[in-house]
Amino acid sequence: MNGKHKFIPVEEVAKEWMTDPQFRAEYDVLEGEFALVSALIHAPRETASYPPNFHEPD
Numbered sequence: 001m002n003g004k005h006k007f008i009p010v011e012e013v014a015k016e017w018m019t020d021p022q023f024r025a026e027y028d029v030l031e032g033e034f035a036l037v038s039a040l041i042h043a044p045r046e047t048a049s050y051p052p053n054f055h056e057p058d
Contacts, residue, residue, distance in 0.1 A: 017023045 018027070
């Protein structure tokens, strides 16, 4: 940053946004999508995730 911008943590502004009824209503509509993305991000990876017929190099 060049000193002209102030850093504001997203958690801080999110608290303010959540007090806006219109924002909160739209956020709630998307809650299922947020949950899905969070689950995908935090899902454990499979140990054998190679496509069928894929052969690892020797």
